[in-house]
Amino acid sequence: MTAPVPLAAPVPLAVRARDVLTSEWTKLRSVRSTYWTLLVAVVTPIGISALVAVTLAHAPGKQPSVDPLLPGLISQEYAVLAVGVLGVLAFSTEYGTGLIRTTFAAVPRRRAVLAAKAAVIGALTLVAGEVVAFASFALVQAVLSGKHLSVSLSHPGVPGAVLADGLLLFVVATMGVGLGAIVRHTAGGIAALVGLIFLPAILGVLPAPWGARVGRFTLLDAVRQVTALHPATDLFAPALSLLVLLAWPALTLLAAALLITRRDA
Amino acid sequence: MIEVDQLVKRFGAVTAVDGLSFTVRPGHVTGFLGPNGAGKTTTMRVILGLDAPTSGTARVNQKSYPELIRPLHQVGALLDASALHPGRTATAHLASIAQSNGIGRGRVAEMLRLTGLEAVANRRLKGFSLGMKQRLGIAVALLGDPPVLMFDEPVNGLDTEGIAWIRQFMRALAADGRTVLVSSHLMSEMAQTADRLIVIGRGRLIADTTTAQLIESSTRKDVLVRSPRAAELADLIKARGATVKPEEDGGLAVTGLDAPAVGDLAAEHGIAVHALIPRSASLEEAYLDLTGESTDFRAASS
Numbered sequence: 001m002t003a004p005v006p007l008a009a010p011v012p013l014a015v016r017a018r019d020v021l022t023s024e025w026t027k028l029r030s031v032r033s034t035y036w037t038l039l040v041a042v043v044t045p046i047g048i049s050a051l052v053a054v055t056l057a058h059a060p061g062k063q064p065s066v067d068p069l070l071p072g073l074i075s076q077e078y079a080v081l082a083v084g085v086l087g088v089l090a091f092s093t094e095y096g097t098g099l100i101r102t103t104f105a106a107v108p109r110r111r112a113v114l115a116a117k118a119a120v121i122g123a124l125t126l127v128a129g130e131v132v133a134f135a136s137f138a139l140v141q142a143v144l145s146g147k148h149l150s151v152s153l154s155h156p157g158v159p160g161a162v163l164a165d166g167l168l169l170f171v172v173a174t175m176g177v178g179l180g181a182i183v184r185h186t187a188g189g190i191a192a193l194v195g196l197i198f199l200p201a202i203l204g205v206l207p208a209p210w211g212a213r214v215g216r217f218t219l220l221d222a223v224r225q226v227t228a229l230h231p232a233t234d235l236f237a238p239a240l241s242l243l244v245l246l247a248w249p250a251l252t253l254l255a256a257a258l259l260i261t262r263r264d265a
Numbered sequence: 266m267i268e269v270d271q272l273v274k275r276f277g278a279v280t281a282v283d284g285l286s287f288t289v290r291p292g293h294v295t296g297f298l299g300p301n302g303a304g305k306t307t308t309m310r311v312i313l314g315l316d317a318p319t320s321g322t323a324r325v326n327q328k329s330y331p332e333l334i335r336p337l338h339q340v341g342a343l344l345d346a347s348a349l350h351p352g353r354t355a356t357a358h359l360a361s362i363a364q365s366n367g368i369g370r371g372r373v374a375e376m377l378r379l380t381g382l383e384a385v386a387n388r389r390l391k392g393f394s395l396g397m398k399q400r401l402g403i404a405v406a407l408l409g410d411p412p413v414l415m416f417d418e419p420v421n422g423l424d425t426e427g428i429a430w431i432r433q434f435m436r437a438l439a440a441d442g443r444t445v446l447v448s449s450h451l452m453s454e455m456a457q458t459a460d461r462l463i464v465i466g467r468g469r470l471i472a473d474t475t476t477a478q479l480i481e482s483s484t485r486k487d488v489l490v491r492s493p494r495a496a497e498l499a500d501l502i503k504a505r506g507a508t509v510k511p512e513e514d515g516g517l518a519v520t521g522l523d524a525p526a527v528g529d530l531a532a533e534h535g536i537a538v539h540a541l542i543p544r545s546a547s548l549e550e551a552y553l554d555l556t557g558e559s560t561d562f563r564a565a566s567s
Contacts, residue, residue, distance in 0.1 A: 011334050015367065019335075023365035030357035031350060098348030102405065105313045105342055106365045108331040264316040 020107055020116040024090075028120050033089055038124070041082040041169060042132055045075035049136035053143035068144055068151045069161050072136035073227045076168045077220065079132065080197065081190075083125045083169045087176020088189035090117045095184040101265050110260045118177045118253055122170055129169035137162045157229055164226040164242065171219070171249050172197065178252030181260055196248070209234065216241070219248050266290055266444055267312060267413060272321035274307050274468075281307040283468035284321070289446045289461075291412065294439045296459030296476070297448040300556050304468035305448040306344070309417050313342055325413055337366040341406030342415040346398040351391035355382055355401055358390060363408050376404040396427040403434065413444040420454060432458045452552035456480065466556035488519045488527055491540035498536050502527065516540070 028034050052071035094100040107113050137153070144150040151158055176193050183189040197219050204215035212234035215221040225231050225241035236244060267289040274282040282304040289295045299305050310316040312323040314330030322329065325340050333339050349358055359373045377386045380400040385393070393401065399419060406414055416435070420428045435458060439445045449455050455462060455476070462479055464472040472479060489512070492498050499509045499517055507521030519527055524543045531538045 011367070016334070019365050019367050023361050026357060026361040026364055027350075027353075030354065030361065031352045033352070093350060097350060098345050099350060101310070101313070101315050101344055102348060102362060103365075104315055105340075105344075106337055106362050108314045108333065108336060264310070 017112070017116075020112050021119060023107075024113070024116040024120045028090070028124070034086060034124075037082045037086040037089075038128055041079040041086075041125070042128055044082070045072075045079045045132050046135050046139060047075075048078055049075035050139050050143065053140040056149065057143050057147045067229050068141065068149055069137070069158070069165070069227060069229050071140045072133060072162070073165050073168075073224065075136055076129070076132060076165060079129075079169055080172045081194070083128070083173040084176040084193045084197070085190055086125070087121055087173040087178075088180040088183075088186060088193060090121055090177050091180030092184060092186040092189050095180075096186060104265045110265075111257050114177070114181055114253065114256055114260055118174045118249075121177055122174045125173035126166070126170040130163070130166035132169070133162050133166035137165075151229070161227045161229055164223075164238075167226070167245065168223050171223070171245055174249040175252045178249065178254075178256040181256035182252070196252075217244060219245065222248075266326060267415075267446060268322075268324045268327075269308065269312065270322045270324075272308065272311060272323055273319045274304070274311055274316060275319045281468055282311070282318075285465065285468060285470055286321075287463045287470060287473050289444055289463070291444040292439060292442055293460040294435050294445045294447060294458055295461040295463060296455035297446055297463050297465070298452060298455050298459075298552070299448075299450065299465040299471075301450050303450075303465045303556070305450075305465065306417055307468075308465075309342070309344060309415055309446075309448065312415065313340070313344075335366040335409070337362070337368065337409030337411060339409070339411050340413045340415065341409060341411040342417075343399070343402040343406045343419060344415075344417045346395065346402040346419075349390050349398065349401070352389055354387050354389055355393075356386045358401065359404060359408065362405055366409055368408050372408060372410075376407055379407070380404040395422045396424060399423060399427065399431070403431070411443075413446075414438055415446045415448075417448045418450070419447060420449070428454075452549050464552070464555060471555055486520070486543075486545045488522065488524045489540065489542040489544055490517045490519055490527055490531075490538060491515070492517075492531065492536055492538050494536050497534075498531055498538075501530055501534060501536075505530065518544075 049071045052074060056071065091100070094103055103113060104110055141150040141152070153159055153162070172193070175196070176189070179192045180189045183192050200218040201215075201220045204211045204218065204221060206214060212232070216225070216235040221235055222241040222244040225235045226238050226245055231238050235241065269288070270286050272282050272285045273280070285304070285308060297305050307316060308323075311318050312325060312330065325333070330336065330340070355377065356373065359376060360370065363369070363373050377383050380403055382397065382400055382404065385397065390398070390401070406416070419431050423431065435445055435447060439460070447455070447458065459476050462472065462474060462476050463470070464479070490498065495515060495517055499511070502509050502517070502519055502522060505522055507519055510518040512518055524541050528538060528541050
């Protein structure tokens, strides 16, 4: 190989995107932590929603005010940490081991790496979230039907609410990807994620009307509003709440995109 | 070809690379030599687009690194062999990197074969020895069959067999017409591997020459003479145009006259000689002299 190698033959953008996505997909499925976190993220909420439904069904007296979709939602909130960790690890392990330098030397367009990691983890957790949402829904309604508390999937507003329920894991996981890229450290990234999700929720206990005024911007209130069969009147409308919900990962990834090209790897 | 021009890299108040310029050409193993902390790794990181230069440029094949598309076909690098996910297998590690540059499975298998890692291809990397990790790092560097290769301290922590393997490997790559830049803080190592040397200290260029020239120009040679009439002998030697430096223990360090000539001179004048020892400074010492700061370090640590 004495002849100079032809420089940078043009490679279509779509092919380059596919390359980076395939690479990140291989990375994701070749480590055990992916399988563990997904297992926890899927099994825990289905189990918890069944448990909550059983408790509701056996509660003394009739409780017509209970939202029949609530158990499915509450349970997803327990899966949040698992997928959040999955998201954070995508960058934090690479920064921790130094592998990030190999990654960025192979793909100097760092935002492409960020986008690819967010895309593969987002796709995986979206599928997992929807599976959990519909499985929980089916299980919960089966338990509640004995007490005539259940709703069917054909009931107006129900399909949308269940679909939205499945979004939570996707939202938190992609936010985790962004935080991993920003903090570049596993423990720090997880702490930041927990902080951003749960600390603002404390503001919801402020005296009325401030609790709702602040709370409607928080991730957890937004997701509850989006998935509620009877949305609260003092929070944003569900459509706006959906925007709030998606704004959390969007803004996190935006911050990551700004920082990732500015800092030395 | 690698071209570094007036490169400066500061980290806060610390200047790691201070106006460094050099060119690395194809067909040779070029040693990148300097004491620890001289700025070798930082320079390599800037070349790879990992660290942004404070000023100046680093170009590979006439392009700045971030402009390269599928860069593994242009440059292969091994910076830190331990930089890998311990839970991944060797095959998955290589495949994930290969895919990012559109390199197929066949090439991955070929590189595992070439580096002798076939048997452990499906083992998790946490069980790999440093030598195996170095081989894997070389497999990564060679994935895209690049014309330019960079290795940062590739023999660190390797056993003799591993060192011999890497040394011969780098020579073969250069003989193939590739540009090979290898960093090391050990002169003795580079003397056996590199044809050309770029020596840096405190982020600045100290020497950019061939290995043979550096050895020739910087190796100190003298003769140690001991005699009961040292002062008298010293005058005679000086009269012949040679230089004499008295040693602390009363011996004379003579340069410019070889041992037989000193002996003959003493005999001519009937001066007894108790010792006549030709000395040559090791290459390592020559290098330490060249990079002044490590001389300080050597004095402090001995």
